[in-house]
Amino acid sequence: MPYHHGDLRRALLDTALAAIVEQGPVAISLRELARRAGVSHAAPTHHFRDKTGLLTAIATEGWSLLADALDAVTDRDFAELGVAYVVFATTHPAHFAVMRAPGLVRADDHGLVAAQQRAGASLGTEPDGAPRDRTTALAGWSLVHGLSSLLLEGMVAPDPGSDVESLARAVTGRLGRPLPGRNPR
Amino acid sequence: MPYHHGDLRRALLDTALAAIVEQGPVAISLRELARRAGVSHAAPTHHFRDKTGLLTAIATEGWSLLADALDAVTDRDFAELGVAYVVFATTHPAHFAVMRAPGLVRADDHGLVAAQQRAGASLGTEPDGAPRDRTTALAGWSLVHGLSSLLLEGMVAPDPGSDVESLARAVTGRLGRPLPGRNPR
DNA sequence: GTCGTAACTTGTCAACGTCAAGACTCGCGC
DNA sequence: GCGCGAGTCTTGACGTTGACAAGTTACGAC
Structure with a gap:
């Protein structure tokens, strides 16, 4: 060695x-x-200066990977973004656990905040690049963040024979989508 | 002493x-x-046998208080239940932090599981007492659980001049309700 | 009143996070 | 080809923690 x-x-x-x-x-x-x-x-x-530093590094990497995963979604309809979010959480359980654990990371870390904002921006952007209505974006983010959390806490599981992706698709489908011409933003 | x-x-x-x-x-x-x-x-x-025992007791108490808060909602429309959920989370931040922290509690604890199920049952029940459609219930639970988490993680805050309750009301309003007469919002 | 039991204390241990000081090694400037 | 500084890793130490064992004190039923 x-x-x-x-x-x-x-x-x-x-x-x-x-x-x-x-x-x-x-x-x-x-x-x-x-x-x-x-x-x-x-x-x-x-x-990593200390334990918090290590966990902050993991959280930063997590948000960054999540942002990459969201950016890679070609059909930028929210349902697809949401599915990608939940799939990321379940395929990167360690990252996601640190990302959402309270008080484990230095929340004001520069790189961490930047990575968080990059992921948030991807969720909050319409297919055409316009910023999404704040309430709609927040509802969507809450939905997929919450579903991911419930899955990882073991409080919910996909039906046998089904998988996380179709569960996520079903759930995001419950989000009231403004119809194309009828609703601003 | x-x-x-x-x-x-x-x-x-x-x-x-x-x-x-x-x-x-x-x-x-x-x-x-x-x-x-x-x-x-x-x-x-x-x-409390050990540290995990103490935290398990807090989580159990939290889920139980949450179930009480949900049961106390008289207008059992989901929007109102959701608002109560988010209000509970922000008024009991310590309880909620333990309830949603990964790996801090004995997840198989009898009392804990019972309290969780009581809260879940309240969310998953229609105004008339019938069980809610699973996907709908899960979407609603995810939405308010996620919003609560984002608020407590400090990733989201109510607009200045507004408060958590109206934010929660706005967000839960985005949930598409599978009722006849399709326009949410 | 005594006695069992629950509540609490004192003492101890290994493990941990963190710090300080030293040893090793790589690669750049010369 | 050689020294030397910066970066990397080790060794050693300190205070704190969670957990356990054994002993002490108070309460309440009988």
């Missing part, structure tokens, strides 16, 4: 993500992550 | 709730709660 790890930062993030899936974001310990990565107990300090 | 506290269990819960508002549910320490309550560092153990 070389003295210089190569990419210890990435390795620690990946180890942390795996541990979070197993034990939740609260139960992880920096020392155990270091152990799993084969480095000394204080090595993480240099890459 | 008497040897027997009187109602240490309640005192610890209240102290914990206050501390959670200040520092978040993760940062609280059993020892500090004991200190604030004026008892020895091991006293909490006897009332």
Whole structure:
């Protein structure tokens, strides 16, 4: 094992993500992550100042990946964006758990706020690029954020034989969509 | 200070709730709660086996209070239930933070599950007492759960001059109701 | 009144997060 | 090809925490 790890930062993030899936974001310990990565107990300090720093990095990466996933949706109807949101949450449970956990991250971190805003902007933009009506955007965001949370908390599960994607599609379909010519924004 | 506290269990819960508002549910320490309550560092153990036990008790109480709040809504239209949900979350931030935090509580705790189901049943019941369509109920629950979360995470705030209740009313109004006469809003 | 039981204390342990100081190694300037 | 600084990692230490064990005190039923 070389003295210089190569990419210890990435390795620690990946180890942390795996541990979070197993034990939740609260139960992880920096020392155990270091152990799993084969480095000394204080090595993480240099890459992420402290535990909050590590979790902030994970949350930032999460929001950024979510923004990427939303930007990749070609049919920018809200239903499709919403489905992408829920699919992201269930395929990146560790990221999403940290993103929505209260008091685990430095909420005023620059990179974190920027990544959050990028994701928010993607949700709050109409297919034609115009900003969505605030109430509509908020309702949509709430809906998919809440559904993702309920799924990850285990309070709701897709019907057997069905999957998360079709559940998300059914639920987002309940959102009152303003009809094309009839409603501003 | 008497040897027997009187109602240490309640005192610890209240102290914990206050501390959670200040520092978040993760940062609280059993020892500090004991200190604030004026008892020895091991006293909490006897009332709540461990830290998870305390948080489970808070979550249980939260779901139970929420169920009470929902049951107290006389106009059982979903919009009103939803407003009550969001109002509960913002007026009981400590409870709600624990209720929705991942991995902090014993999710299989009997009392907790029962309280959750009581709240869920209230949301999933039509004004006339009939069970609501599953997708509709889930959409509504997701919407208000998500909105509450976004508010408490500080990612969204009511417009200045407005308040949480009217914001919740506006947002729940965006939910398409599968009633005859199709125009929501 | 005594006695069982519940409530609380004191003492202890391993693990953790964080800090300070030192050791190693890489790569750039010369 | 060589020194040297900056970046990377280690070692060691400190205070705090959650949890456990064993002992002490008060309450209430009989």
